[in-house]
Amino acid sequence: GPFEVWDNLGVKESLPEIEKAGFTIPANVKRMVEKGGTTFYRIQNGKKQFWDFASDSYKDVPYSPDMVFLANIKADKAKVVLSNSDCSLVDIGNDVFCFEFHTKMNALGGKIIEMVPQSIDFIRKNGAGLVIGNEAGGMPPAFSAGGDLKYMLSLAKNKDFTGIDNFIKDTHATMKMIKYSSIPVVAAPFGLALGGGCEVCLWSDKIVAHNELYMALVEVGAGLVPAGGGCVQMWKRMSEAVVPQTDWLNVFLAAFKAIAMPMPSMSAQEARNKGFLRAQDRIVFNRDFLIGEAKKEVLKMAEEGYVPPVAMPIKVFGQDAMGALDANIPDMLAGYQIAPHISTVVRRVGYVISGGTAFKGEAISEDAMLKLEREMFVDCWKTEGSQKMAEHMATKGKPLFI
Template sequence: MIRKIRKAAVIGSGIMGGGIAALLAGAGVNVQLLDIVPFDLKEDEKTDPAARNRIVNAGLEASLASSPALFFNKKDAGRIKTGNLEDDIQNISECDWIIEVVVENLGIKRDLFAKIEKLRKPGSIVSSNTSGIPLKDICKGFSKEFKRHFMGTHFFNPVRYMHLLELIPGADTLPEILDFIAAFGEKNLGKGIVWAKDTPNFVGNRIGIQEIGAIMNAMEEDGLTIAEVDAIFGPALGRPKTAIFRLADLVGLDTIVHVCKNSYDLCPDDEQREALLLPGFVEKMVDKNLLGNKTGAGFYKTELTPEWKKIRKILNPSTMEYQDLVRPTFPCIDAAKKKETLKEKIDCVLNGDDKGAKFAWKMATNSFLYAANRVPEIADTIVEIDNAMKWGYNFEMGPFELWDAYGVQAAVERMEKQDLKVPAHIKGMLEKGNTCFYKLERGIQYYYDFVSDAYKPVPAGKNMVSIAAAKGNRKTVMENNSASLVDIGDDVFCIEFHTKMNALNEEIVDLMGDALDYVDKNGAGLVIGNEAGGVPGAFSAGADLAFISRLCHEKKYAEIDVFLKKAQAGVQRIKYAAFPVVAAPYGMVLGGGCEICLGADRIVAHAELYMGLVEIGVGLLPAGGGTMNLWKKYITALPAKTAKDTDLAKFFVPAFMNIAMASVSMSAAQARGNGFLGQADRIVFNRDNLIGEAKKEVLKMVDDGYIPPARQPLIVMGDAGQGMVNAEIFNLLNGKFMSEHDAFLARRIAYVMGGGDVKTGSTVDEDTILKLERDAFADFCKQEKTIARIDHMLKTGKPLRN
């Protein structure tokens, strides 16, 4: 029998349960979402289904209204059916997977699982999303058949965005169940799998909560402020901007306190147990309901002045009063900001001699030693711990990777000078001449295994193709400062960008031309994709605006035209190459990055896709073929024989509005709805597999006998399209959704997309529309308001409405 998840039950409709239900629905699973019947029903409500389902329906509505969005597409909510645990619990008998997400109370969980045991169908998988209660206590006394299909599946919040899924085997869980859920979680739900042991708070929260507690206590001991700590433990150390205290506000201080208490109570032998006793000011905050974002105030809060200006405030733990936030700095942080690589930034911070650097080193040693002492208690290898912190807390490096970046031997020598106790297995590793936790050999990454005292390959999914590993195996064919062409195997090559935010410049355009020539002679097909960039990262944030700004200020319009011709020629060569080209976008795919994807034969996109042609925001239009190719994406979905008889206005207006309103999708599902992805394009949930899946698509197209598309003239809206959008522009101007300059730009965009001064239904060759793109772009560059928009974006990172 081939096991499948067609229907799942999620019991508990809070933010976590709602998030899991939304993720499952987005993956095509039908979901039964259940919660309790309200305790406060009036007599006339006790038989009213709507009243009895009030809690679960409110939970679903909260998930639909959540920001950031928990659903990839709100239409996915149609796969979710709500119910309550008295009237509808029997529906779990139809489910392949039953997930418990109720309050962290052992008695409540055991009562619920007793009901589930009686109703579930044989063979169905049952899991708990508990964050700390031992599984052995939850399932004690249940049948063997139940225990064989029971395990922990610990998602992290917000479920859609956090890559981590901890899997915790029960003592009796069947290996086939563990393997199936791991594969389903990785491929269908897009998660990074970490295998945890049945220990309190598992891996991510055991390590993460200890660090938070240790830093809060050390801050009080060393006399630092909340703002100073957050300045240190942010991007300079490869951490998110939420750092420590903004993270606590995001998670909720009540949750932080609960997880700390859980670790303290259940880990009596933990050598750092006292770090879990949080400072007194935390208890005062909880008493005052200062829990963070959920209550509107925590360590930080935002106040509005009478002029509606937002003022950021920060808590002074000594006085328990809020004061204006003054962002502190340290010499080590200032130096780190000037460095390019994370290792260089880490060297600045951990080797500095100012107060911030000394505090960073003190807490780094705490992290190193605590993580080292948890192997093999909570996980068998260092890989699980590093991945849990990267995927569950959005760290760029886990503790062992950070230790490597500093230098294992150097760190140990420095710690021993401070009389810190270094674990025996760390010293044993060094004594054997092994000076790093990870190493790359012949394109394969290895980690040090303390059990065998040897290096082993880091586990990787069978669908994963690593550009970094290929480059480490000397498979780079050509490169410059901005891009590389890499052999990723099976005669498939990959163009990788590596500028800041993967912005497109002349070097990238030049390499793309050379790469197409090389693949034409030596390869079967091409992937365009990147790996670097964090979460969500940027496939490409668009053209290099600094370059465009310089040309505008210097009035070098001929050079602008030459650059655009080269960019258009590159996209057109991608479109009509003799071999398949597949784009693999993720995260931000804006402007020129979107144009490259529109030029590819196929798009294999990550589910988290923020895609759009946003050039109007800087006073320009898509002129790398984007205006033409978006229109082409819309009309090529029509059968050729019926295209001329179709009301093209139904296609023209939404295609035009995508550009005129700088529409950006909030997911790949939305990008498909917006017309940027076609029916032949694919969506991949796991970003780790994106390059591998794009490569598979190339090979499938080759195997199917790839035939490049033929150049054909495009049917266009002509002058009727321009007249049609004038009404839309008028309404947008009146509603103040568009400025006069926006309207000026939009009218010209409609002229370009419509094919110029021709009649509706005319056919126009592609070169004509590309020339219209270039001319409009150059004319826009002459506008003072456009130049102001470009310069404002470069200076502030925000659009200017002028």
């Protein structure tokens, strides 16, 4: 708000410049400075306070005990139990910890991938469960706008495809740890939850989302296949309710369109309609309550005796799916739904979610499908077209259709 902006500029320091510009300083503000007030808001002993003009003193901002504010908690440095330049693990009370991103646009990079296993190991020994959330601002704010494209692009330009492959192996191991560790993990997304940010949510035990949620797997727009397990998780979500094999083509096409022709949800309810949120996932309308409500879900699962899920074989549509896809791609090109290079990317998406060379109805392991995802991701980076698309996205912030 305007008073926070004024705080950042420096209230006392800015007064001479304001008067020099011909504006009148409000008497209340002058008195605040005279009485020793330096900012309109401050954090004191872990609590947010405001300057009260009536009493000429700071008072605590009243808020519900169900609200959890990381900025307030982190005022006590002892509450930050693990940290690096990209992320922190914060003790938010009751043996629950919050994993917080703090990169530009909260993009996921190597330091975050490394810190997640360390955090889960710490909580196994010292806590009950984990919330993945943050308090990013902006219009719209970014829970996470995706992966670190510039890092991957630098590897690709140096032809270090082994480095890319190893990074995705580490990413998959981290995502599986989120899903299958002995502690409950709840994601608390809001605003932009794109690409890797979306995938973190898909691997979590539960999602507690703010109503303003722009969620999608957008990697195809950068010339890439989702490679944080997004292909695997979307296929599982779309197919787990399907019993008769005759329905599989429609399920395959729905999963394919969700990944290959992404349109971010315009709300959490639309994200549910698109398959990103499940029936057990919750929607919160006041963002001030988001981390607190996610914390409640962690405690509830822990109190009920949380047992991690078991990785089950995944039934796939198999080679028949690729036949259907290959029959549709020429029409998609002719209708300008996709561009020529993007057609090669979306075909790789189809190859992953169909199970590769598997047969119709065959059950393959989750690891086998993740391996397909990793291989197709690396293959994309080997092409000049995908490198151009990724570089355009990284530098211009919008897709290049080639």
